[in-house]
Structures are given as structure tokens and as C-alpha cells.
Amino acid sequence: MKEVPCWKLHGFPMLLLALALIGLGGWMLATLVLGVVVVAGAVVAFLTAIIIFSGLKLVGPNHGAVIVFFGKYLGSIRQSGLWFVVPWSGARHVSLQVRNFKTIILKVNDAEGSPVEIAAVIVFRVVDTEKALLEVENYGEFMEIQSKTAIRHIAAQYPYDLIDAEGVCLMDDGERIARELAEDLQERLSVAGLEVLDARITHLAYATEIASAMLQRQQAKAILAAKQIIVDGAVGIAQLAIDRIGDQSTALSHQERIALINNLLVSVVSEQGAQPVINVDLSELKRKASQATDKDAKDEEDKDA
Secondary structure (H helix, E strand, O other): OOOOOOOEEHHHHHHHHHHHHHHHHHHHHHOOOHHHHHHHHHHHHHHHHHHHOOOOEEEEEEEEEEEEEEOOOEEEEEEEEEOOOOOOOEEEEOOOOEEEEEEEEEEOOOOOOOOOEEEEEEEEEEHHHHHHHHHHHOOOHHHHHHHHHHHHHHHHHOOOOOOOOOOOOOOOHHHHHHHHHHHHHHHHHHHHHHEEEEEEEEEEEEEEEHHHHHHHHHHHHHHHHHHHHHHHHHHHHHHHHHHHHHHHHOOOOOHHHHHHHHHHHHHHOOOOOOOOOOOOOOHHHHHHHHHHHHHHHHHHHHHHE
């Protein structure tokens, strides 16, 4: 079954007709000459007015009404106002407004088996009044249960995040996750005549029992990434220094190149300020000191002579 328009007439003319019949019946009973014909006419007028009143249905703005006549679905009314339908029929009203539904925080396992907490907000509206009121017992409760099921299904397909890997994860691919969640929900809720306008993840975090361990892993990942950038920059600086020294036609031995590269890498990569160290050839210093001492001694001898 699906929604079909219900037969209806404008209600205000019928309301006026019912009021006129009541007035006519009252006037007939109020006449001084009472007879069988007068009483019968008054009764008929009153009964007709009652029948008309039983067929009047009021539909509010942006609401709908499902008309049921002795257990049979006659159709739906989507236009607001006062309407006259089949007398003695019942009307079940439903809101056609756009509504938000926020799920509770659910604890689920992601694709890697890690427990995560997740919640979502869903924007929906009723598009088929017959399905919403007659196909399911309570479309609000049905939507709530199916929303939880869809969230668990989507969360179990992807990991929370990815470390040194490519792919889709819950933390970094919010748009794709929201799109797949909306599509999954639409497929589940179509039986209830609901249209999913949007679905967004509002809460996503590791469960409490593993949150600290996962935070340390994320911090380690960030530190490693920063170290990699620093090392790449330090290697570039060392290479640039070697190239510029070579351009200036200054000959460097292999050992001197190694020492220069080592010093540059240490000074750039180190998190603390590098302390300069001067390498001195002690044997050369001793030789020069000895020559200076001998010279001083000779000068003293010449002065004494």
C-alpha cells in the first residue's frame, strides 16, 4: 500500500449547511402546531446535521491526516484547513514538519575491534502518511531503533583512524561516513514512509577504557611525523652546505665532510641549543709552545751576554 489522495469537500460550506439544518429543526419544533410531519422533519434535519458534523475533519498547517472508514484506508489529506470526508470515518493525524533526532552515545567496535563511542543527529520528515501510520506501529520508535542499527553497521566497517596506512576511517572521512549513514538510514526507513534529509556524526571518541592508550599512540604518531620533517630539513641543510663549500673551491677531505654533516645534523635535529665545540690539534699546540719557550730562553741568554 502507498499514500493516495482522499475524497473530500471544503468543510466551511458543509459546516454552514449543518448549522442551517439545526436551526431549521429547532424552528420546526418551536412552532405552535406540532404534528407527525413536523417532528419527523425536525428529526431528519438534526440527524443530517449530525452526519455532516461526523464528516468534518480539521487539518493543521504542515500536517496530514489518514482517513480510515471502519478499518479501511480511504486516503490521506495533506492540505491544511477544514474538510468534509466520508461521514463516520476516523482521522489519524501526523506532522509533516522537518525534525531532528539525536541518538544517544553508543559504544561500538570499529573495524579493528577497538571500542569507540559514537552518536549522530538525523534530520528527517514524513513523506508517506499511510506508511508512517499504518505500516509500522510507531514510526518514531521505529526510526530510533533503526538509526542505532545503522550507526553500528557503519561504524563496524571502518577503523577509528589510520596510522601509516591509506583508506577510509571514521575520524578523517566525516563527509563520506555521513553520506553512507544517510543512504543506509534511507533504505531502512523507507518502509515507514520517512525521508532522511541529512545525517551527521556529532560525537566520536575512543571508549574510556582505551582512551589514554590511544592518546599516547596519536601523540607518538605526531612526534614521529614532526621528527621526519626535521630530519628531512636537516639533510637538506647539510647537503646545501656541502654544495656551497664545494662551489667556493675549498677542498674538504672525506673525514671533514663527515664531521661537517654530523655537526649540522646534531645542531638542527637536537631539541636543545647546540654548544659549539672547537677541535684543536694538541700535538701542534705543544710544538708551538715548545718553540716559544726555546725562543724565550735564547732571548734571555742573549740579554745576559
